[in-house]
Structure formats: C-alpha cells, structure tokens
Amino acid sequence: MRKYISVLLAASVSLASSTIMADNNADANDLKDYFIKKFPGVTTDSLVNGAYALDEGLFMQWQDVEDNFPPYEDNLAKGEELYNKPFANGKTFASCFGDDPSAVRVKYPHWDSETQQVVTLEGDINKCLTDNGEKPFKGKKGNLAYVSAYLAYQARGQKINVVVPDDPKAKEAYEMGKQFFYAKRGQLNLSCADCHVYQAGMYVRADLLSPTVGHTTHFPVWRRKWQLADKNEDGFGTLQRRYDGCNKQVRAKPFKNQGEEYRNLEFFHASMSNGLEINGPGYRK
Amino acid sequence: MMKQSKFMKSLLVTSPLLVLAACSDSPQQSADKAAAMPEKPAVMSSEQMAVPAVAQAPKAEESKAEPSATSADKAAYDAALAAANEAVDKAASVGGEWRDTRWKKSTFVKWTSPSGETVKGSFMTVAAKAAEAGDYAKAVELLETARFQGEMGYEQAMAQKQAGPVIGKSASAAAAAVSGDKDGYEELLKSTIAAADKAASVGGEWRDTRWKKSTFVKWVKPDGSTEKGSYVVIAEKAAASGDYTKAIELLEMAKFQADMGYAQAMEQQNAGPKLN
Numbered sequence: 324m325r326k327y328i329s330v331l332l333a334a335s336v337s338l339a340s341s342t343i344m345a346d347n348n349a350d351a352n353d354l355k356d357y358f359i360k361k362f363p364g365v366t367t368d369s370l371v372n373g374a375y376a377l378d379e380g381l382f383m384q385w386q387d388v389e390d391n392f393p394p395y396e397d398n399l400a401k402g403e404e405l406y407n408k409p410f411a412n413g414k415t416f417a418s419c420f421g422d423d424p425s426a427v428r429v430k431y432p433h434w435d436s437e438t439q440q441v442v443t444l445e446g447d448i449n450k451c452l453t454d455n456g457e458k459p460f461k462g463k464k465g466n467l468a469y470v471s472a473y474l475a476y477q478a479r480g481q482k483i484n485v486v487v488p489d490d491p492k493a494k495e496a497y498e499m500g501k502q503f504f505y506a507k508r509g510q511l512n513l514s515c516a517d518c519h520v521y522q523a524g525m526y527v528r529a530d531l532l533s534p535t536v537g538h539t540t541h542f543p544v545w546r547r548k549w550q551l552a553d554k555n556e557d558g559f560g561t562l563q564r565r566y567d568g569c570n571k572q573v574r575a576k577p578f579k580n581q582g583e584e585y586r587n588l589e590f591f592h593a594s595m596s597n598g599l600e601i602n603g604p605g606y607r608k
Numbered sequence: 609m610m611k612q613s614k615f616m617k618s619l620l621v622t623s624p625l626l627v628l629a630a631c632s633d634s635p636q637q638s639a640d641k642a643a644a645m646p647e648k649p650a651v652m653s654s655e656q657m658a659v660p661a662v663a664q665a666p667k668a669e670e671s672k673a674e675p676s677a678t679s680a681d682k683a684a685y686d687a688a689l690a691a692a693n694e695a696v697d698k699a700a701s702v703g704g705e706w707r708d709t710r711w712k713k714s715t716f717v718k719w720t721s722p723s724g725e726t727v728k729g730s731f732m733t734v735a736a737k738a739a740e741a742g743d744y745a746k747a748v749e750l751l752e753t754a755r756f757q758g759e760m761g762y763e764q765a766m767a768q769k770q771a772g773p774v775i776g777k778s779a780s781a782a783a784a785a786v787s788g789d790k791d792g793y794e795e796l797l798k799s800t801i802a803a804a805d806k807a808a809s810v811g812g813e814w815r816d817t818r819w820k821k822s823t824f825v826k827w828v829k830p831d832g833s834t835e836k837g838s839y840v841v842i843a844e845k846a847a848a849s850g851d852y853t854k855a856i857e858l859l860e861m862a863k864f865q866a867d868m869g870y871a872q873a874m875e876q877q878n879a880g881p882k883l884n
Contacts, residue, residue: 350773357775363832506768510706510757514771521774574716575761576705584703 347487347497347594351536354520354595358534362524370537371602377524378531388606395472395545395604398559402473405466410455416470419451428471428478428601432485432589434493441496441586445471445561449581463564463580464557468543471561475543475603483540483601485594500591503584504535509575515588530608539593541605548608559604562589681744688751689739692732695758704765709757717750731757774857789852796859797847800840803866812873817865825858839865 355367362377369376375385388394406416406424420427431444448470449459460467487497507514516535518527523534542562550558563585570577578584692710699705708716710732717734720726727737735750800818807813816824818840825842827835835845839862847855 353773353775360828363828501773502769502771505773506771507764508704508768510708510760512764514768516773571707574707576700576707576709576711578703 347485347591348597350501350591351595351597354536357520358523358536362534367536368599370534371540371596371599373537373541373605373607374531374533376537377534381531385606393545393606394547394550395559395606398469398545398557399472399476399604401466402469402471402476405470406473410452410457412455414455416448416451419447419454420474424474425477425481428474428603429481429484432586432593434486434488434490434496434590436488436490436493439492440583441500441590443563443581443586443589444474445563446581446586463561463567464549464553464559468559468561468564472543472559472604475541475601478601479603481601483593483596483599485590485597487590487594496587497590497594499584500587500589503588504591509570509573511573513573515569515592535592536595537599539589539596540599540601541603541607543603544605544607546607562592681748685739685744685747685751688748688755689732689735692735692751692755692758695755695762696732697758699758699761699765702762702765704761704763706757706761709754709761719746719750730754790847793843793847793852793855793859796856796863797840797843800859800863800866803863803870804840807866807869807873810870810873812869812871814865814869817862817869827854827858838862 355370358370359365359367365376372382372385375382409415417424428444431447432441434440435442445463445467448467452459460470487493504515507517518532519535519538523532525532539562542565543559544565545558546560547558549560549564550556563580566585566588567577567580696705696709699709705711708714708730710730712730712733714730714733715728717731718726718728719734719738721737721741722743723741727734729737731750731754735747735754738744738747738750804813804818807817813819816822816838818838820838820841822838822841823836825837825839827842827846829835829849830851835842837845839858843855843858843862846852846858
C-alpha cells in the first residue's frame with residue numbers, strides 16, 4: 324500500500340511538472356479532442372452552443388428562442404445606450420475602447436504586462452468608468468452585463484483568441500486558473516472539470532451538463548433561472564456571476580467578483596475556447 | 609445526539625459524492641480519494657440530490673428545550689468558537705472555505721430558538737445566535753461542525769493543489785509512466801479483487817465495482833463502439849484491447865470503491881434506528 328501511494332505521489336509530481344510545461348493551445352486541443360471522441364457526431368465549432376450541441380431536441384427548442392424571441396433584446400439595447408451615453412466629462416466608453424465596438428470583446432481576457440494581472444472585459448468596463456470620474460457598475464449583472472452583452476453581440480462571429488504571453492507571471496496566472504478549474508472544492512467536493520469535462524453530456528436532475536469548450540463564447544448569458552429570481556425579471560449575468568453560482572452549488576464559499584481567483588480562472592477557461600466563434604449573449608435555462 | 613466518528617462525518621459530508629465522482633482521475637487525484645469520494649452515476653435521482661444537511665444541521669425541535677447555561681458552558685462555547693475560527697481562517701487562507709461554514713450570505717442552517725424565533729445562516733452565524741439565546745449546547749454542536757468543515761476545506765484545498773487534467777497526452781504519459789503498463793495493471797487487478805473480496809466478506813460490496821450485471825461504466829473504444837459494465841469488467845476489456853492506461857484508471861476507482869465499501873460496512877456494523 325505504501326509503495327502504491329509512493330507511486331501515486333511520484334505520478335502527481337510528474338503530472339505537475341508536465342502541466343507547467345503545457346501551453347494554453349495544447350490544453351485547448353486536448354480538451355477539444357476529448358470532447359470530439361466523447362460526443363461522436365458533434366463538431367468542435369458546434370460546442371459554442373453549450374449543452375444544446377449535445378441534444379437535437381434541446382437544440383431546436385433553444386434555437387427557436389434565440390431566433391424568434393430572444394429575451395435579452397431589451398437589455399441588449401440598454402447596453403448599447405449605456406455604451407454610447409456620454410459620461411459627466413463628455414467622453415464615452417469609446418474613449419477607453421476605441422471607435423469600433425465590434426473590436427473590443429475579442430481582446431478579453433488578456434494579460435496586462437504593466438499591472439501584471441489578467442484583465443477582463445467587465446473589469447475594464449468598470450475601470451473606464453472610474454477613470455472618467457464615474458461610479459463603477461455594481462455586481463455581476465445589470466448595467467455591467469448589459470454593456471458587456473452589447474460588446475459581445477457586436478463581436479459575434481469573431482474568434483476567441485486568448486494569448487498567454489511568454490511571461491512567467493502570465494503563465495503562472497494561467498496555471499492558477501487551470502488548477503482552480505481542476506481542483507475539487509466545497510462540501511460536495513466537486514471541481515469545475517468534474518461536471519464540465521468528465522461528466523459533460525450527463526444529466527444532473529433535468530440539466531444536461533455542458534462541455535467546457537465553448538463555455539465562454541456565449542457570455543454574458545440570459546438565464547431563465549436568473550430571470551425568475553430577479554424582481555425586475557432581468558436574467559442577464561456575467562461569466563463571473565456563473566462562477567459564483569457554480570461555487571455556491573458545490574457548497575464552496577464563492578470568491579470575490581473580479582478578484583484574482585476568478586480572473587485567472589477566466590483566463591484559463593476562455594483559452595479553452597480559442598478558435599471558436601463568439602456568439603454572446605446567449606439564452607440559457 | 610449520537611457521537612459520530614470522523615469517518616462517519618466524512619461520509620455524511622461527502623454523501624452526495626457517493627453519487628458523484630469522476631471516472632477518470634489522475635494518479636494524484638486517486639490518492640486524494642483516500643479522503644474523498646466514490647462514483648458518479650449518469651443521472652442523479654432527486655433522492656440522491658437531496659443532500660443531507662451535513663447530518664449535523666440542527667433540527668428545530670431539538671432546540672426547544674430550555675437552556676440552562678453555566679460558566680462552564682460559556683467557556684466551552686468560547687473554546688469551540690476560537691477553534692472554529694482558527695480552522696476556518698486556515699481554510700480561507702488557501703481558498704478552501706466552504707459555503708455554509710461562516711459565510712454571511714449562507715442560509716443553510718435553520719434553527720428555532722427557545723422563544724420560537726427561526727434563524728437561518730451559516731453554522732457559525734447560527735451558533736452565535738444560539739449562544740446569544742443561552743443555548744450553548746446547540747452553539748457548541750454547530751461550532752464543531754463549522755470547525756470540522758474548516759478542517760475538511762483546508763485538507764481538500766491542500767490535496768487539490770496539484771489538480772490538473774486527466775485527459776490528453778501529458779496525463780496519459782504520466783499515468784503510463786507509473787503504471788508499468790501490463791505489470792502495473794495486473795498488480796492492481798489483484799489488489800482490487802482482494803479489496804472487493806474483503807468488502808464482500810462483510811456484505812459491503814458496491815454495485816458497480818465488479819458486479820457482472822452493472823452497466824454503469826461506459827467506455828467508448830477507439831473504434832467508436834461502446835462497452836458497458838462494472839469498473840472491473842470494463843477494465844478487463846480495456847486491458848484486453850491493450851489500453852492499460854484506461855484499465856488502470858478504472859481499477860483505481862474499483863479499488864477505491866471496494867475500500868470504501870468495506871469501511872462503510874464496518875462503520876455500519878451497529879446501525880440501528882435513530883428515532884429521537
């Protein structure tokens with residue numbers, strides 16, 4: 324038994340050193356290959372549709388909603404309005420993000436060599452506000468999600484391309500995000516990967532677990548669940564709102580919104596969808 | 609309240625995970641399982657999802673007895689509070705704090721005070737309320753759970769420090785490197801069968817470990833066809849096809865289940881009604 328444990332420990336060391344060598348595109352390709360084998364007949368590109376890529380019936384119902392009455396339209400329009408609304412100093416978000424709103428979403432998340440940290444779109448939206456003397460948007464929904472959704476909508480069709488630069492700190496941030504993703508946590512002792520890699524395609528009660536690849540392409544999302552829980556029936560939420568919810572579901576204390584843990588997780592998580600088209604915002608159950 | 613062993617508490621805490629566990633863990637993760645979980649079914653039933661309130665979650669009616677606090681009770685409470693805070697601080701320091709231990713937004717624990725007021729919150733929040741109401745026994749009980757969760761959260765986070773994918777070339781190579789391929793498989797098969805025999809000897813063998821009628825484990829073969837069976841059955845099929853990496857991965861789970869089945873049966877030797 325002792326020998327067996329030693330062998331396992333040796334394996335863990337070997338595994339740890341091998342992951343440090345890994346790059347994000349190799350990791351993404353490993354996952355894509357894994358899902359393509361796991362779901363015969365499903366193409367990598369279709370994974371942008373999340374769990375709906377795995378079940379034709381669900382896909383048809385979901386597409387019907389997306390095509391005919393996407394419930395997020397009104398708030399998407401609010402996002403556009405907010406994006407173009409002048410701040411008190413007369414400037415707009417364009418002063419931070421440039422004149423072409425369709426060119427914004429695809430740049431995030433990214434490594435900022437100056438601050439030596441991962442920067443997210445939502446983080447920069449709020450930074451733009453504070454840099455211009457405005458109050459930042461609160462939380463993980465509402466105005467923050469609307470503006471983010473507007474920028475995602477503008478970027479539809481462009482491909483996710485998260486770059487982990489050749490900078491030890493950037494690689495460390497990526498590896499921290501990766502470790503977070505694969506680490507079991509909370510009272511239920513579940514990792515993100517347990518549901519969204521190894522058991523993707525299985526049901527948890529009535530919910531089909533979605534594969535990791537393609538997750539971040541459709542955020543922010545409009546969730547029916549969030550809509551029902553909101554007094555204004557607003558179902559929009561950011562990716563980090565979803566992280567918060569997942570962590571709570573496994574009975575782990577959620578981490579700070581836009582804190583280092585979730586930013587690093589987003590860095591890794593978005594990388595796994597490199598090469599896939601942005602199709603946000605998306606409707607989800 | 610019946611005193612629970614640490615193992616029993618672990619089982620209760622992790623009981624939802626008797627339902628949930630990944631088929632494919634890295635060797636390091638398999639080692640983690642010494643303190644962790646069994647296997648995940650394809651579909652979780654609502655019964656399985658009805659997670660027990662950590663067993664230690666208070667029952668309202670238990671709390672209605674009039675408390676009679678003494679200075680010793682208060683001292684015990686203070687000590688339990690300090691121990692719980694220390695454990696939770698330690699867990700939080702490594703990002704391992706659980707949701708319902710002391711997070712202010714948790715509403716998981718429900719307690720009815722002697723005056724009839726119902727309080728909801730984390731274990732520690734409700735413990736404080738119970739202490740305020742003079743029910744130090746309840747407060748200490750809740751704080752013991754909080755401390756236990758803090759310790760488990762810390763252990764979990766430490767055990768998961770090297771967590772990583774168990775798919776792709778790097779993971780396969782690492783697994784193959786330690787498995788010794790065929791030799792490793794055969795050695796593990798023997799120890800797995802021995803463990804399953806041991807579990808069976810006390811009536812503790814689980815359904816999907818090696819039972820021939822189990823169809824729980826699904827394996828997609830390289831040619832795209834699928835095989836279903838128990839862990840041991842599919843492991844043998846994978847080995848027969850030359851996929852020792854897969855076979856070893858499945859046997860690790862089978863052995864873990866066998867060990868847990870034995871431990872469970874032993875733990876439950878004196879099981880009986882708990883009607884009060």
